[in-house]
Every structure is written in structure tokens, then in C-alpha cells.
Amino acid sequence: MPTLTKLFSMEEAAEHNTKDDCWVVIDGKVYDVTSYLDDHPGGDDVLLTATGKDAKEEFEDAGHSQDARDEMEKYFVGELDPSAATIPEPKQEKKDMDTIQKIKDLPLQYWAAPIAVVGISIVVGFLYLRKK
Template sequence: MPTLTKLYTMDEASQHNTKDDCWIVIDGKVYDVSSYLDEHPGGDDVVLATTGKDATDDFEDAGHSQEARELLQSFCIGELDPTAPVIPELEISSKKQPAVNSQKLQDLTKQYWAVPVAIAGISVVVGFLYLRKK
């Protein structure tokens, strides 16, 4: 009887990103490496830096041995759901609504226009006085 493989989304896997609860995704498989972090030869920070993304390239670039690859299999808890989007859907704002940040910037520009004008005016006066003394 075949065992059912648990499917996880990247969003689910990325929520496990602490030293006490650390999941990584390599080659479409999800691994719970929480119990191994203290033993990892490269340190736990190297592994923690790969949470929340596909760590396949990082794993391959590190040049792990066959023994390390076999050990990794013992931490496998499931697979990445191939039907789930890798990147969460972005909320597209309506063009009918003016952006709040641009409105704030316009307000600040209208309110503080005198400061750069004053600095430019003072610079002109100081320059004129300096040239007049020569």
C-alpha cells in the first residue's frame, strides 16, 4: 500500500523559520531540519538563511557529500505542492484611487517649498557679498 505524501505550499514552509521550528525546501521536497540545526557543520545561521525560499541552489553550491544527502532524506516531511503558486498573488490597486504615498509627497512639497528657496537665496547673497569684498 503506497504511503500518501503530505503536500505543503511555499507559504506554509516559509512560516517555519526559527531555530526551534525550521523547514527548508530542496528539489521540491520539504524538510524539517529543526533537530539538526545545532549539528549542522556550517552553523544554524546558514540553514536559517534559506528558509522561505527554494534552497536547492544554496544546497548544491555548498557541495554537500553523498552522506549529507542521505542524512537530509531522514528529515523529509513532504513535498512542495506543484499546483500552488510559488509567489503569492499580489494585490493590484485600482488606478482610480490616488496612491496615498504620492499624495503625502505632494502635500509635503507644497508645504516645505520655502526651505530650498531660502537656502538658495542665502547662498546668492553670501556669494554676492564675498565677491563685493574682493
């Protein structure tokens, strides 16, 4: 008799985002890595930052070996429900984008003084070196 795979929404998986209860999603598969946090070679913070999104890209970029992929299967708890809503944007990235937008929106007057100081420093440096 085939085993039924439990389906989770990304919101459900994202709720497990602490050191005491950590799930990661990689390529649509959900893993409970809570017991592996202390043993992960990259440290627990790498896994904790991978919660709340499908971390396939980060997993692939890290260059995990086949042994790591095999080890991962021990922690498999289910899959993302394909009928669930789309994957939400992680909150941290939204904060980063807000910060970038705020910097872009700063008026030119706030940039003028630092740019002037750098420009004057370069000119003074050239003049000093020219006298030698």
C-alpha cells in the first residue's frame, strides 16, 4: 500500500522558524531539521534563515554533496501543497527593499556634502603629490 505524503502550505512550514522548531523547504519538499541544527556544518543560522521560503537556490549554491542530499531524506516530513496559494515573499527581504528604496529617495542635498568632501580630498591629494 503506497504511503501518503503529508501536504503543507508554505505558511504552515514558515511557522516553524525557531531553533526549537525549524523546518526548511527545498524544491517543494518540507524537512524538519530541528534535530540537525547543531550538527549542520554551516551552522544553525544558515538553516534558520532558510525558513519561510523555498530555499532550493541557496541549497544548490552551497554545493551540497550527494551524502548531504541522502542525509536530508531522514528529515523529510512532507511536501508543499501545489493547490495552496503562492509562496509569500519573506519578510526580511521586504525590509531590505524598503531600506534600499529609502536610500534612493534621499534628496540630492544629503549626498552633496559627502561627495564634495571626497572630491576636495582627491584634488588636495593630487596637488600635494604634484609638489613632491
